[in-house]
Amino acid sequence: MHINENFLKLKAGYLFPEIARRVNAWTEANPNKTERLIRCGIGDVTEPLPEAVRNAMHAAVDEQGVAETFHGYGPEQGYAFLRDAIVENQFVGLNISADEIFISDGSKCDTGNILDIFGQGNKIAITDPVYPVYVDTNVMAGNTGEADENGAYEGLVYLPCNAENGFAPAIPDEKVDLIYLCYPNNPTGTTATREQLEAWVAYARANDSIILYDAAYEAFVQDSSVPRSIFEIEGAHECAIEFRSFSKNGGFTGVRCAYTIIPKNLSVTASTGEDVTLHSLWNRRHATKFNGASYPVQRGAAAVFSDEGKAQVSALIEHYMGNAALLRKACQDCGLTVFGGENAPYVWVQCPEGTDSWGMFDKMLEEAQVVITPGSGFGAAGEGYFRISSFNTRENVEEVCRRLAAI
Amino acid sequence: MHINENFLKLKAGYLFPEIARRVNAWTEANPNKTERLIRCGIGDVTEPLPEAVRNAMHAAVDEQGVAETFHGYGPEQGYAFLRDAIVENQFVGLNISADEIFISDGSKCDTGNILDIFGQGNKIAITDPVYPVYVDTNVMAGNTGEADENGAYEGLVYLPCNAENGFAPAIPDEKVDLIYLCYPNNPTGTTATREQLEAWVAYARANDSIILYDAAYEAFVQDSSVPRSIFEIEGAHECAIEFRSFSKNGGFTGVRCAYTIIPKNLSVTASTGEDVTLHSLWNRRHATKFNGASYPVQRGAAAVFSDEGKAQVSALIEHYMGNAALLRKACQDCGLTVFGGENAPYVWVQCPEGTDSWGMFDKMLEEAQVVITPGSGFGAAGEGYFRISSFNTRENVEEVCRRLAAI
The missing domain is CATH 3.90.1150.10 (Aspartate Aminotransferase, domain 1)
Known part of the structure; x- marks a missing residue:
């Protein structure tokens, strides 16, 4: 054992x-x-929790009380009413389709579980300071060695962010496979410019890297020049996965709903030479180890996009x-x-x-x-x-x- | 990559x-x-969905509308009101405490995710026929080789269940590390006797194996001599993990709530010689890759235990x-x-x-x-x-x- x-x-x-x-x-x-x-x-x-969300949840709970409107197992990837609403409200003009959206019960789950589709031996880059879940899930997955006395894990590539570099991590001078970026950033509250994200996408495409882009705080962006999605950057559809959440905009920390966007033309070459889309791998993971987010919760999330x-x-x-x-x-x-x-x-x-x-x-x-x-x-x-x-x-x-x- | x-x-x-x-x-x-x-x-x-459940969910949604009763992030392991209700209603006399119960959003997730805490190189036994999630999650985790033309994966130990053996799988004549048992069984609808489960517990204890016991259909047991929990069997607390769900008793397939029971004295010796409890590993996994089940859903689940x-x-x-x-x-x-x-x-x-x-x-x-x-x-x-x-x-x-x- x-x-x-x-x-x-x-x-x-x-x-x-x-x-x-x-x-x-x-x-x-x-x-x-x-x-x-x-x-x-x-x-x-x-x-x-916003009244529109509560009203939608109440209505969905009532639906569950009548056989004709009762909802049992839903699609593991989420209901079309929510996937469509997300695309129509959050990704207009960004070339994202509803079947590239995977609804879940939280971004903490998604950012952790995403490692299931990646194999052993990848080089991982994280910014420093960072949301600890990115680090800990990589430790659990065997992507690191031991921690040193400062808590830094052997094998991770740490990208320092501080006042000296304006909290913009330097592009690594070595090849890394997975890069975690979170903008607007937790914990620093800083953002990345379009040019900075363009540089990351260029790096990722040149190095066959994947950017894991955590946009949980997207709704707080006030400055219209600040990108809200990595998919605003040309080429990102070939190198990035984005995580979003209803936790901080809709106040869903206790209600639980989030989503992951994986473009269908994001593929990786397997050792067999076969091109494999990350969309197909995540779809298989999601359908096998997840059974859909709660129906009343998905109805509540969709109401975030009502007037x-x-x-x-x-x-x-x-x-x-x-x-x-x-x-x-x-x-x-x-x-x-x-x-x-x-x-x-x-x-x-x-x-x-x-x-x-x-x-x-x-x-x-x-x-x-x-x-x-x-x-x-x-x-x-x-x-x-x-x-x-x-x-x-x-x-x-x-x-x-x-x-x-x-x- | x-x-x-x-x-x-x-x-x-x-x-x-x-x-x-x-x-x-x-x-x-x-x-x-x-x-x-x-x-x-x-x-x-x-x-x-039962009226008591809907009423509790409505009340919880209303609580979310008032700052004083708003619930944000809850304990990853679940709220005490639900863990306590489970112990008081489902495990009386079985020596299970509330902190051995981990609330989740579904047994499909739990039975898949549990493999996170086990390492590579374990020998896995499943009954045949079987709920496909057990097999597929082991394939994903690298615990099998390729499938043959009948769909059987190399490396898995298949335990046939058929009319000839009364749907009671034979105890393996080799050492296996993890054994999936599901009673009442999906798909066969058959049950295990107390003596059969005692034999499994004895085997597991003799071989340092862990039984992964799926009791999702426990509520359907009519015959009082049929065990409802593996923890009715002496010694199971040292060798078994149990999965339970609100899906099939409370009709939660679309609402999503389940739980996993890991006794605290279930431990495994690491390669360092150190004894490690599976409870501590799952607690760490759950707290790092999960953020608690939805609050209104947990309130609904607790109402299953009201009069x-x-x-x-x-x-x-x-x-x-x-x-x-x-x-x-x-x-x-x-x-x-x-x-x-x-x-x-x-x-x-x-x-x-x-x-x-x-x-x-x-x-x-x-x-x-x-x-x-x-x-x-x-x-x-x-x-x-x-x-x-x-x-x-x-x-x-x-x-x-x-x-x-x-x-």
Whole structure:
């Protein structure tokens, strides 16, 4: 009996348990201040699910109560009503068809499961700092060696993103097979320009690489010159897979719906010389190891694209981006240098000289009772930064701003 | 760039596409008879979702509309309200605790994804006939060689189940590492006795094997001497993982909710000599590649265990089992030999001498306009049998019985 011993290489989830440990220790030492605590750490939405979504879910639940409208197993790839709505609302003019959209129950699943269709021996590039799921799923899949004392895994190609390079990772000077890009970025809240993405697509096509493009925060883009999809870039249909989610636009973190776009002309040559489309591999994976997203959830997701749904989602985005603007300004008013937060719900703040990420975490907790996320938790290049999330009520954000002014 | 070339070993999904092809050909040739067609092939429920479930889902959707009761990301392992309800209602006296229950969006996902925690080089045993997902996911994971002309994969240990052995697969005379057992069985509708399961547990413990026990049809067991869980067997907590689903009892095939039970004292020795619990590996897999089942869906699932929910689920089971009894009798009255259908929603019927599975499929389609599933589609040992599903309306089942009497 063999277990997957790659799991044993995983470092214990360090970041969020350590945050919880420090918050608990502070709470125990300061029982009378506990109610002052404001959490700006986690990337979870706080505002109610849009009414249009709830109405659609209610109607779908009612349908399930009548034999004539009852929905059992649906298509594993998702219902046509949702795939069509996505194409008509999100990919106009981008040459994406409904059968290139695979509906799922979440982008965390999709970005992890996608590795099933890739074999052993691929060279993987990730940006640093990065969403930890990309790293951990590659460790589990055996695409790395052991971690060093800084938590960096042998065999991964880390692409540092910092103030010096404007958070634009350098194109690797070696050949890599898979490249994870996330724009607007979690955790830095920064975006990529069209020219930067064109350079990535050119690199991928020249090196037979695949770009795994995570666009979970696409809805937060305010600047019309910032690309929202990798498929806005010519040639991307031959080298990229895109992940999208209803979590952060529609507020679906607890309801669960996402999708993956794989163009049908994205193919790889097998060792037999045969050209194999990644679409056919993912379709087989999806149909064999997944049984479709919940029907009422898919109805709710489709309602995001109704007129009411669009207006309600816009209001949510405006709310969170208003929070981001307030947080940016408050940090700047303290003399801190800030990045992101203009086309993304995260503000990435440089720690004052002489203070590291965890030092800043402790200072914010002790002096302002505000929980932030230390940048080093997202990778070595995140050291010297911290992340403030704008997913919060306006009231809490205004209070955080007042406290920042006071420290 | 390497793709997972194990996918290329997969035979094109043969069974259901071939059924669709033959039904379409018949429909085209017989346009005036098309409305007579009754489908008894697929294993999908037909009756409405219980009212208690719908009420709970409506309430949960309403909660999502208010900031104070809004639920974002939940625990990846599932909410305590559901894990507790499962333990209190399904595992009384079986020494299973709530933190050994992992909620998911479906058993198809769980039975496929479980292979993530096992390494390469394990010997896999499956019964024949079998639910094709067990086979296909092992092919994808690289646990097999190529398929032969009968569709049997090199490296898998096939355990034939047929009338001669009473559908009780023989204990292997070699050491295998993983054994898939499904009781009540899909496709044969037969069950295992306590003594048979005791023999499997004894084998697994003697050989350091793990039993992957699929109990998706547990709710259909009518005979109180038939075990409903592998954990009724002493020693199973050291050698078994169980999969359960709300699909077939609560009618959740379109709503999506299931769970996996991994006892915490189920451990495997790694190559380092270290004892590793499968619970810790699955917990890590689940937390990294899954983000919890939908909150309204989990609320609906918990309502299955309310007083109203229990009564409504009982009525559903009674309905489908009533169908099964009618189908059994109708087949017997035609002189056919039947198995299953007494503690399971599937009736497994021996083809008359001289007719093979596909021959019987064609005969039923042409003479009775009833779509059944040919047994050979589930594996070589299914040849000579066909499956009739009792997932249907009573009206359709009664009509099927009348037609069977007429041919």
